[in-house]
Amino acid sequence: MRFTIQTKLFLSHFAAIILVSGSVGSYFYHSAIENLMHALQSRLMNSASLISSSLQDAQLDQIREEKDMTSPNYQHYxxxxxxxxxxxxxxxxxxxxRKVDDKAAFVLDSDMQEPAFPGEIYExxxxxxMEGFLRPSVDKELAEDRWGVFLSGYSPVQAGNDDYLVGIDMRADEVKKKFEQIRLAGFLSLALSVILAMIFSRLLSQNLTRRITDLTTRFARIAPDEQSNGNQANGDEINQLARAFDLMSQRLEVKQQQIETNQMALRNxxxxxxxxxxxxxxxxxxxxxKLLREIAERKHVEQMLEETSRIxxxxxxxxxxxxxxxxxxxVSQTERGSESFCIILxxxxxxxxxxxxxxxDIGDQVLKYIVKQLKSRIREADELGRWGGEEFMILCPETQLAEARLLAQRLCDDLSGNPMTLIDKQLAVTASFGVSLYQPGEVLSNCLKRTDYALYEAKAKGRNCVVVADQ
Structure with missing residues (x-):
C-alpha cells in the first residue's frame, strides 16, 4: 500500500507527539505519586509530633496493666x-x-471496637x-497487623526519655483512594493528549505538504525541466521535489567551480x-x-603553612x-544529637x-616516644594532641566513660610495661591519666577543669595511674 506524503507526515508526527507526551506524562505521574506519598508521610509524622507534645510521661507511667483502663487518667487520655x-x-x-526492652507495648489505644489493653506487646x-522512640519517623510502605493494613507515623513523647511514642495509623484503603484519584487524572490527561496529538499532527502534515509543493514550484522556475511532458503523476511530493532539486543542483555546479577558485585564494x-x-x-x-607552576608552588606553600599551624x-x-x-x-555535634564524648588528659x-x-635532647625523645606509643594503641576514631609541655590530650568521640577509662588504663599499663631504650640503658617512662565525660549542655571549660582535677589527683596518688573525674 502506497501512502501520500501527507499521510506519512501525519503518522510520524502523531507517533512523535504521543511518545513525547507519554514520556512527560509518565514522569509527572510518577512524580505526583511520589509527592503524594511524601505528603502523607510528612502529615502523619507531623501530626504524631503535635500530639506527642501534649502528653506527659509521668502520667503515662501510671498506666501499665489492663486494670488501669478504668482509671480517670486512662479515660482522659x-x-x-x-x-x-x-x-x-x-x-x-x-x-x-512504651518501650519494653527491644519491643513496644501499648499504653493507650483510640480503637473503640477492639482496643489494645495497657501492657499488651505489639508483636x-x-x-x-522502634525508631519512633528516638525521633519522628514514618513507614516507607504499608504495614499489616491484626487491626488491618496501614501507613503509620510515629513521634517520641517530647517530655519523656525515649520511653514513649505516639503512633498514627492511616488505613490502606484511604491511601489507595488518593492514588486512584491521581491515576484517573493521568488517564484523562493521556486521552486529552491523544486527541490533541491527532489535531496537531494533521495541521502540521498539511502545512509541511503545502510547503513542499511550494518548494517544488520554485525549483522548477529556477531550473525548468525541458524534457518533462507535464506528467507529474510518478512518485509523491518528495520525489517531485527531489527531481526539481537535482535539476537546480546541476545549474549550480558551474557556479561551484568559480567558487572553488575563489576559495583557493582565501585558503592561502x-x-x-x-x-x-x-x-x-x-x-x-x-x-x-609558567603561571600554573607558580600557582602550584603557592598552593604547596599554603598547604605547608596550614599543616604547620595545626601540627x-x-x-x-x-x-x-x-x-x-x-x-x-x-561539642556542636553532641548538641545536634550525636553521642557524648570523653577526654583523656x-x-x-x-x-x-x-x-x-x-x-x-633526651626529653624531646621521650615526648616523641610517648606519642609513638599512644598513636599505636588508641582507636582509629580517637585523636591525639599535645596540650602543652609534657601534657597530652586524647579525644574519644562517641565514647562512654567506662570505655574511656579502660582505654586510659590500657595506655597507662603499656607505657609502664615498655621502657624506652637508650644507647646504654633503658629508661622507665610512665604517665598519670585523668578521664572525664562531657555532659551535653555543659560549658566545655568545666569539662576540661574536671579532667585537669582528675589528672592532679592521679599525680597526688603517686603517679602512673588513672583517675576518673566525678560527674
Whole structure:
C-alpha cells in the first residue's frame, strides 16, 4: 500500500507527539505519586509530633496493666485521642506505646471496637516504629497487623526519655483512594493528549505538504525541466521535489567551480594567518604553563603553612589550637544529637627530672616516644594532641566513660610495661591519666577543669595511674 506524503507526515508526527507526551506524562505521574506519598508521610509524622507534645510521661507511667483502663487518667487520655481521630476522617487509630526492652507495648489505644489493653506487646517487628522512640519517623510502605493494613507515623513523647511514642495509623484503603484519584487524572490527561496529538499532527502534515509543493514550484522556475511532458503523476511530493532539486543542483555546479577558485585564494591567506596565530598561541601556552607552576608552588606553600599551624613541630601530633578546634566541633555535634564524648588528659611523670638528668635532647625523645606509643594503641576514631609541655590530650568521640577509662588504663599499663631504650640503658617512662565525660549542655571549660582535677589527683596518688573525674 502506497501512502501520500501527507499521510506519512501525519503518522510520524502523531507517533512523535504521543511518545513525547507519554514520556512527560509518565514522569509527572510518577512524580505526583511520589509527592503524594511524601505528603502523607510528612502529615502523619507531623501530626504524631503535635500530639506527642501534649502528653506527659509521668502520667503515662501510671498506666501499665489492663486494670488501669478504668482509671480517670486512662479515660482522659483515651478520650483525648478519640477526639483527635474524629476531627480527621483520614486517621484510623491513634495510640501511645512504651518501650519494653527491644519491643513496644501499648499504653493507650483510640480503637473503640477492639482496643489494645495497657501492657499488651505489639508483636510485628517494624523498624520505623522502634525508631519512633528516638525521633519522628514514618513507614516507607504499608504495614499489616491484626487491626488491618496501614501507613503509620510515629513521634517520641517530647517530655519523656525515649520511653514513649505516639503512633498514627492511616488505613490502606484511604491511601489507595488518593492514588486512584491521581491515576484517573493521568488517564484523562493521556486521552486529552491523544486527541490533541491527532489535531496537531494533521495541521502540521498539511502545512509541511503545502510547503513542499511550494518548494517544488520554485525549483522548477529556477531550473525548468525541458524534457518533462507535464506528467507529474510518478512518485509523491518528495520525489517531485527531489527531481526539481537535482535539476537546480546541476545549474549550480558551474557556479561551484568559480567558487572553488575563489576559495583557493582565501585558503592561502588563511594558511598565512594560521602560522601567525600558531606562533602567538605557543607564546601564550608557555606563559600559561609558567603561571600554573607558580600557582602550584603557592598552593604547596599554603598547604605547608596550614599543616604547620595545626601540627606540633616536635611530636607531629595535633597542637593545642587544633585540638581546641576539634573539641568545639564535637561539642556542636553532641548538641545536634550525636553521642557524648570523653577526654583523656595525661602528663609524663617526672619529666623535669628526666630533662635535668639526661638533657633536653633526651626529653624531646621521650615526648616523641610517648606519642609513638599512644598513636599505636588508641582507636582509629580517637585523636591525639599535645596540650602543652609534657601534657597530652586524647579525644574519644562517641565514647562512654567506662570505655574511656579502660582505654586510659590500657595506655597507662603499656607505657609502664615498655621502657624506652637508650644507647646504654633503658629508661622507665610512665604517665598519670585523668578521664572525664562531657555532659551535653555543659560549658566545655568545666569539662576540661574536671579532667585537669582528675589528672592532679592521679599525680597526688603517686603517679602512673588513672583517675576518673566525678560527674
Amino acid at each position: 483515651v478520650n483525648q485521642l478519640r477526639s483527635y481521630v474524629k476531627t480527621n476522617p483520614d486517621i484510623a487509630f491513634i495510640y501511645v506505646m 510485628p517487628d517494624i523498624a520505623t516504629l 591567506a588563511h594558511d598565512d594567518l594560521e602560522e601567525r596565530v600558531e606562533s602567538r598561541t605557543m607564546e601564550l601556552v608557555q606563559t600559561n604553563e 606540633d613541630y616536635l611530636t607531629n601530633s595535633l597542637n593545642r589550637r587544633a585540638m581546641t578546634r576539634r573539641l568545639d566541633q564535637v 595525661l602528663d609524663v611523670d617526672h619529666f623535669k627530672q628526666i630533662n635535668d638528668s639526661y638533657g633536653h
